[in-house]
Amino acid sequence: MEFKEVVGRRRSIRYFLPWRPVPREKTQIVLEAARLASRAGNADFARAIVVERDKLSKADLQALTLPVNAGMIEMAPVHIYWWGDLQAFTRDMPSRATEQVNMGVLNISHGWTHKFVNEVAYPQVVQVFSSDPVLNAKVTGCEAGLAISQALLAAVDEGLGTMLCTYPEVPARKVFGVPDHWTALWVQFLGYPAEGWEAGGQRPRPPLGSLFHEGRYGTPFRGTEEVAAQLRAQKMLQDPAPLPWRKEEVRAVSRMLGLPEE
Amino acid sequence: MSANFNDYRTVQVWLQGVHEQSGVSPEADTKRVQVLTEFCSRVEKQPDEIIDDCLRDVDGGGKKIRAKGRRFYADKINEFERQSEGTSGEKRQKANYIRSFLIHNGVLIQTSPLS
Numbered sequence: 001m002e003f004k005e006v007v008g009r010r011r012s013i014r015y016f017l018p019w020r021p022v023p024r025e026k027t028q029i030v031l032e033a034a035r036l037a038s039r040a041g042n043a044d045f046a047r048a049i050v051v052e053r054d055k056l057s058k059a060d061l062q063a064l065t066l067p068v069n070a071g072m073i074e075m076a077p078v079h080i081y082w083w084g085d086l087q088a089f090t091r092d093m094p095s096r097a098t099e100q101v102n103m104g105v106l107n108i109s110h111g112w113t114h115k116f117v118n119e120v121a122y123p124q125v126v127q128v129f130s131s132d133p134v135l136n137a138k139v140t141g142c143e144a145g146l147a148i149s150q151a152l153l154a155a156v157d158e159g160l161g162t163m164l165c166t167y168p169e170v171p172a173r174k175v176f177g178v179p180d181h182w183t184a185l186w187v188q189f190l191g192y193p194a195e196g197w198e199a200g201g202q203r204p205r206p207p208l209g210s211l212f213h214e215g216r217y218g219t220p221f222r223g224t225e226e227v228a229a230q231l232r233a234q235k236m237l238q239d240p241a242p243l244p245w246r247k248e249e250v251r252a253v254s255r256m257l258g259l260p261e262e
Numbered sequence: 263m264s265a266n267f268n269d270y271r272t273v274q275v276w277l278q279g280v281h282e283q284s285g286v287s288p289e290a291d292t293k294r295v296q297v298l299t300e301f302c303s304r305v306e307k308q309p310d311e312i313i314d315d316c317l318r319d320v321d322g323g324g325k326k327i328r329a330k331g332r333r334f335y336a337d338k339i340n341e342f343e344r345q346s347e348g349t350s351g352e353k354r355q356k357a358n359y360i361r362s363f364l365i366h367n368g369v370l371i372q373t374s375p376l377s
Contacts (some may be wrong), residue, residue: 018375070372247285258351258376260358260365262284 004236006157011199013161015253016075016191021052026158027078027190033154034147041126042100043092045140046147047083049176056175063171069187071259072165076189081172082148082164083182084140090130094122137183144185151188161193195253201241267295267302270309272367279366297359305338309363316369325368335364336371350376 001009027050034046053061053076065073073079097106097117106112129135148164155162169184193199205211209220231237254261267273268291276298277291302309315331343357354376364371 067370067372071375074374251284251286255351255355258354258358259373260361262280262286262362 001157002234004231004234006153008202008231008234008236008238009197010152010156010162011197011203012163013189013191013193013195013197013199014072014163015194015257016072016077016161016189017194018075018077018191018257020077020192022078022160022190022192026155026160027080029158030080030151030154030160030188030190034151037147037150039143039146040139041089041093042096043085043088043143045085045088045143047085047144047178047182049081049083049178051079051081053077053079060175063175064167064187066166066168069165069167072163072189073187075194075257076161076191078190080151080188080190081167081176082144082151082185082188083178084137084144084185085181086136086140086183087130087181088143089126089136089139093126094118097121140183141185148186148188155188155190159192160190161195161197161199162191163189165189194257195249198239198243199241200246200249201243202238203241267299267309272309272313272363273298276363276366280362283366294359294362297356298363300356301339301342301360304342305335313364313367313369316364317367327369332364332369332371335360335369339371339373 031048031050034048037046039045053074056064061073064079094117097112098114100106101112101114101117106117129139152162152164164186167184167187172178172184208223212221213219214221228237251261268277273295277288277294280286280294281288298309302312305312307315312335316328316335317325317331318328320326339357339360342360343353346353346356348356354373358373361371361373
């Protein structure tokens, strides 16, 4: 699938075929996409525990269930519990930056030397960020989020349904035995959609200019209708929700799965 | 118990929600209410009482779910489903009418998909 169409087709899928397993190679592709995402200092912010639903004990599944994830956690055959590594920046940046200087990724042209890494970038930037819990959480969440975003798009490209949802951190720590310096982010559900891939249509978003500004705050970025038309042709911009048949679809899918349909 | 279930505030909220959000016609309301009547008789509660058991007022306005009440009715609905007559799909549909009644009245309640 072309990139723009993948972006355009991504939806939060909330109905999965519980009985149809996800081929292991597709899960691997999703994880590879996450592994290759942009990340500050080339540090390992994004961490994950991948589980097959049917390999979780009933008690563990129950422990991971919240009112808001309850339906999906039982329907989706694969769950990826995403975590952020709060030590990633301080732990990984010095060695990774050094490696990148050696590889010609970080260069003299931009002021990078081993000396700069060790005497400026690490002590004056990374350590300052990491010693402030709010800044550290901000960086970790943002960087891990980039990986998670690629994982979502890779899942769509593989023909899977996917979505992010919350999970309870304390029970999840117990179930998965993760290190204390990991912080819970989102659970990504993977499975084959039980609803149409359109899932009722593309979700509404405010106009470009109300979200993005040009030059300074208050000056809306203005797109052109020509570009929008091009993106519609390339399937990045799609028919908006609700598609006319959505209510019937929800009732039919709910009935099939035995969920409340009205 | 009230002679006419449609007079209960929570039943009106439910049916209005079903029509508006799910787009179903009121034709099947009689059946919906009949199933709710059956359930209410089983638990010996009126519809408004069931919702009151599941929600409490919070300071500053709004409602909060009473976990104990919700758990109680979740179990009762599961029991209602098991003990109802019909195919597994028919039993589930009856139980889902009750879940729908709770959901439209602000009580988040879910069930496992049929496998």
